[in-house]
Amino acid sequence: MTTIDHLDTLPDGRSVEDARVEAARAYDLDRRHVFHSWSAQAEISPMGITASAGSYVWDGDGRRLLDFSSMLVNTNIGHQHPRVIAAIQRQAAKLCTVAPQYANDVRSEAARLIAERTPGDLDKIFFTNGGADANEHAVRMARLHTGRRKVLTRYRSYHGGTDTAINLTGDPRRWPNDHGDSGVVHFFGPFLYRSRFHAETEEQECARALDHLDEVIRMEGPSTIAAIVLETIPGTAGIMIPPPGYLRGVRELCDRYGIVYIADEVMAGFGRSGTWFSVDLVGVTPDLLTFAKGVNSGYVPLGGVAISAAIAATFDHRPYPGGLTYSGHPLATAAAVATITAMADEDVVGNASRIGAEVIGPGLAELADRHPSVGEVRGCGVFWALELVRDRTTREPLAPYGASSAAMNDVVAACRSGGLLPFANVNRIHVVPPCTVTAEEVREGLTVLDAALTVGDAHLP
Numbered sequence: 001m002t003t004i005d006h007l008d009t010l011p012d013g014r015s016v017e018d019a020r021v022e023a024a025r026a027y028d029l030d031r032r033h034v035f036h037s038w039s040a041q042a043e044i045s046p047m048g049i050t051a052s053a054g055s056y057v058w059d060g061d062g063r064r065l066l067d068f069s070s071m072l073v074n075t076n077i078g079h080q081h082p083r084v085i086a087a088i089q090r091q092a093a094k095l096c097t098v099a100p101q102y103a104n105d106v107r108s109e110a111a112r113l114i115a116e117r118t119p120g121d122l123d124k125i126f127f128t129n130g131g132a133d134a135n136e137h138a139v140r141m142a143r144l145h146t147g148r149r150k151v152l153t154r155y156r157s158y159h160g161g162t163d164t165a166i167n168l169t170g171d172p173r174r175w176p177n178d179h180g181d182s183g184v185v186h187f188f189g190p191f192l193y194r195s196r197f198h199a200e201t202e203e204q205e206c207a208r209a210l211d212h213l214d215e216v217i218r219m220e221g222p223s224t225i226a227a228i229v230l231e232t233i234p235g236t237a238g239i240m241i242p243p244p245g246y247l248r249g250v251r252e253l254c255d256r257y258g259i260v261y262i263a264d265e266v267m268a269g270f271g272r273s274g275t276w277f278s279v280d281l282v283g284v285t286p287d288l289l290t291f292a293k294g295v296n297s298g299y300v301p302l303g304g305v306a307i308s309a310a311i312a313a314t315f316d317h318r319p320y321p322g323g324l325t326y327s328g329h330p331l332a333t334a335a336a337v338a339t340i341t342a343m344a345d346e347d348v349v350g351n352a353s354r355i356g357a358e359v360i361g362p363g364l365a366e367l368a369d370r371h372p373s374v375g376e377v378r379g380c381g382v383f384w385a386l387e388l389v390r391d392r393t394t395r396e397p398l399a400p401y402g403a404s405s406a407a408m409n410d411v412v413a414a415c416r417s418g419g420l421l422p423f424a425n426v427n428r429i430h431v432v433p434p435c436t437v438t439a440e441e442v443r444e445g446l447t448v449l450d451a452a453l454t455v456g457d458a459h460l461p
């Protein structure tokens with residue numbers, strides 16, 4: 001059985017036929033007027049999305065697909081949650097916009113709810129419009145706080161598409177944007193499956209990766225380094241869970257050398273890993289924590305930086321030189337208040353944790369047993385990756401680093417034709433459904449994935 005559904009109406013009551021007509025017009029106008037992210041404009045054919053509900057989206061043909069991508073890993077509370085929609089509608093009727101210099105009830109309440117959930121003394125919240133600008137501001141705060149300029153980040157990371165954020169990024173999307181004088185230095189993080197440190201165990205990988213980072217810091221000059229920016233669990237770069245002790249070791253290095261530790265939780269935060277923030281998994285408190293996506297599931301653009309007391313104090317009597325017209329926008333923060341409250345009331349984070357441990361993890365492990373194209377399964381919560389390979393012994397990726405491949409394209413096409421919307425990147429399929437996904441939905445999705453991996457297996461030499 002697959003999840004393909006040919007229903008007569010969409011969740012909002014439109015007929016499938018009306019939705020098809022709308023989608024055809026949208027496609028036509030899109031190709032004429034919309035300039036797309038990360039794409040060769042003449043080579044793309046964007047799939048239409050006309051409606052969504054819970055864990056599902058409807059495409060331009062009115063077909064229902066199970067969303068194993070959460071769009072761009074942001075709809076943590078699921079699609080079209082009624083409490084979030086109602087909150088946005090109420091706020092629109094009350095106050096649609098308010099400039100950041102004024103105090104406002106929903107901004108204050110969102111800040112309180114976030115500060116209550118971030119670890120340690122990260123109690124001040126600076127709101128941005130998304131994740132990239134959150135990282136831009138975190139780096140600016142760290143530079144002003146320390147009086148230093150250099151920033152260290154890991155290869156195999158993504159921190160956003162704006163200028164500083166794309167230069168922080170370690171994955172190949174940086175290459176065409178790297179202007180060489182950003183002050184960013186990259187290092188290797190732990191990744192046992194593709195260890196740069198010739199490690200065979202998690203303990204070795206952890207110790208050697210920390211030793212490497214220590215050496216990079218000493219070679220670059222500790223007194224020149226403002227911050228280390230680290231995705232707690234690197235997301236688009238491959239969902240690599242850090243070995244036990246690594247993040248604690250990074251914290252210790254930052255303390256030893258007076259470096260600001262910035263945890264990028266834009267993708268890993270707000271329930272994705274089965275905890276409110278992924279740093280909670282290891283009990284580490286960074287100096288700055290950036291968030292976006294899950295904070296309000298992307299219903300209205302919002303991101304931000306949670307700031308420690310010490311860094312906030314830097315700006316007690318010295319103006320912070322930065323701001324955004326829409327910082328703490330009322331529609332976005334009203335959506336955040338409703339999202340966080342509903343997530344707490346409905347135990348959405350607990351659901352993510354249980355589904356990951358009881359259904360997704362074991363289900364993917366079974367698929368790995370059956371499909372030789374699966375080299376490794378890793379993840380937690382609703383944050384999982386299947387690493388696809390041409391050869392399990394050599395671990396040669398099914399698609400080379402920084403490129404796509406026919407094999408991967410075929411796997412993705414098989415998922416879609418089976419009624420599943422996956423998140424694919426280079427040689428990986430990420431299983432990243434909403435945190436609200438049910439066990440039954442996960443099982444449906446794994447059935448489609450099973451068939452799609454058979455297509456992947458057929459590409460093996």
Ligand code: PLP
Nearest residue numbers: 130131132158159160266267292
């Ligand atoms: N940081 C991480 C870890 C991300 O995954 C992303 C986006 O995927 C960003 C930053 C950038 O966020 P945005 O696209 O909202 O600017």
